[in-house]
Amino acid sequence: MRITKQREIILQILREKRSHPTALEIYNMAKEHIHDISLSTVYRTLKDMVEKGEIVELHMEGETKARYDLNLDNHxxxxxxxxxxxxxxxxxxxxxxxxxxxxxxxxxxxxxxxxxxxxxxxx
Ligand SMILES: [Zn+2]
Ligand SMILES: [Zn+2]
Missing domain, CATH: 3.30.1490 (Dna Ligase; domain 1)
Structure with missing residues (x-):
């Protein structure tokens, strides 16, 4: 139940924010919707969503933090x-x-x- 809610919020954030945010940026935005959400929960949910092919993880050169993208079309x-x-x-x-x-x-x-x-x- 909770997982579904977190997933929905993360999907909503990625839909609205097309800047390819990092987990920390997503966490900061998610806090406005779910006050007691933790950063580790955000990481876990993102990892799960990447594994299920719902979102894409980006690793840009020179950046230590992964970014996330809802756009699954080849680009x-x-x-x-x-x-x-x-x-x-x-x-x-x-x-x-x-x-x-x-x-x-x-x-x-x-x-x-x-x-x-x-x-x-x-x-
Ligand atoms: Zn520029
Ligand atoms: Zn993209």
């Missing part, structure tokens, strides 16, 4: 090294790998986002 992640934002990037799938059965695809791209690029030109 790449672009991290702007200027503003730190992470963008969902559509790329052409499926990758044709003859003889290989693809179970998961993680594509991380690093650089400067379009907004920061514009600012750099202006500066």
């Amino acid at each position: 790449a992640h672009f991290k702007c090294r200027h503003c730190g934002r992470i963008f969902d990037i559509e790329i052409m799938f499926p990758l044709k790998l003859i003889g290989f059965k693809v179970e998961r695809t993680d594509i991380y791209i690093y650089g400067i986002c379009s907004q920061c690029s514009k600012k750099e030109v202006l500066a």
Whole structure:
């Protein structure tokens, strides 16, 4: 019963917050809905949801904390090294790998986002 509630709240947070939040960020937002929720519960629920394929865990270069994403469609992640934002990037799938059965695809791209690029030109 409790697990269902926590899962619902986490799904709701990920639906509203498309910034690929970390467990700690999710925990801080979840506290507003469930006052006695603990960080370890959030970690446990997230781990369970990742294992069940309901959400995706991201590991961006240079970050110690995993991030979470509700978007299960194949997409790449672009991290702007200027503003730190992470963008969902559509790329052409499926990758044709003859003889290989693809179970998961993680594509991380690093650089400067379009907004920061514009600012750099202006500066
Ligand atoms: Zn940027
Ligand atoms: Zn994403």
